Amino acid sequence: MSATPQRILAASRALFAERGYRATSMQAIADEVGITKAALYYHFASKDELLRHLTLPLLDELESALAEAESAGDPEAVRWRAIEGYVDVYLHHRETLLMLVRDMTLLVQAPVADRFRAAVALANDLVCGPGRGLGERVRAAQVVAGLSDPVVLFVNVPPERLKRLILDGAKALLAGYETAAPAGRHDEVTGSPRPRGRPRGRSGGRPAALSGPEAGQARELYAAGRPVAEIAERLGVSRATVYRCLKTSGL
Structure with a gap:
């Protein structure tokens, strides 16, 4: 990203933090950067785009x-x-x-x-x-x-x-x-036995990546409106792993 967009983002960040997102106009941002409003729109089409960046x-x-x-x-x-x-x-x-x-x-x-x-x-x-x-x-x-x-x-x-x-x-x-939960205790909300954790990978953590078929299943479930937490539970991986999969697919 070139210098002007970086200056726009820095000014937007400071103004949004000081005045609030909705109270800050695109004209105020342009004035802060020292460019025209048209030049600002050349780099960022809307305040929503600035917020996303x-x-x-x-x-x-x-x-x-x-x-x-x-x-x-x-x-x-x-x-x-x-x-x-x-x-x-x-x-x-x-x-x-x-x-x-x-x-x-x-x-x-x-x-x-x-x-x-x-x-x-x-x-x-x-x-x-x-x-x-x-x-x-x-x-x-x-x-x-x-x-x-x-x-x-x-x-x-x-x-x-x-x-x-x-x-x-x-x-x-x-x-x-306590580091370890006592064995045999039950969940105080559901009354069910507490889970002992999902399957672990060789390093002791949950699997860090999804196989090809699993990645396809994750994308299909997400496209069908299933929450990330449910997808992770089904596939036995972390939510972070599911998000990485979805991010690489552009979802």
Whole structure:
């Protein structure tokens, strides 16, 4: 991407974070960059296109960080890699996150909403660990929810210092959190035996890729409107693996 589109995106990100997406006009963006409105439309056809270019890097990096954490194998390593990766991505895209939080209606727009929901759900799963009950799942959800708010509330705190404080808070919430779930316990919501986890690959994580037929099945299910979580469950892989498959197919 050339210099002018990069300047447009930087100005849009700052204005959206400061004023809000809906309160910022294309003319205001053009004025901030120092170009005509026509020149702005030459590079980006609409504000929606600007929003897509601003949010996709955050989503791509978040999914990648969670997929990398998931491959760690050991539940404790998975948990802390997911937490740290989550914080790193949000700090790297602080203005974009602030833009989304400032105008919460942006978080219900597809495909942004679908990908954010899936990423948060995956983060909750990784922080919680396999075979956990309602109490542990609630604790994991509290931890994940608490990773983003400080990033937008304390915008003037240097990233490295803020990261240390956020991780300290997560450790406090997870103090005494058992690594392994006791055998034979039942889920507090359904009353069913807790699952012991999906089949694992040689590295200890779920299979990182789908075979040709499985990839075709994943695409067909997604095109039929099935949610990513259900597709992942059926195929015995992570949601991140399903998203990578769909991304390469252009869906």
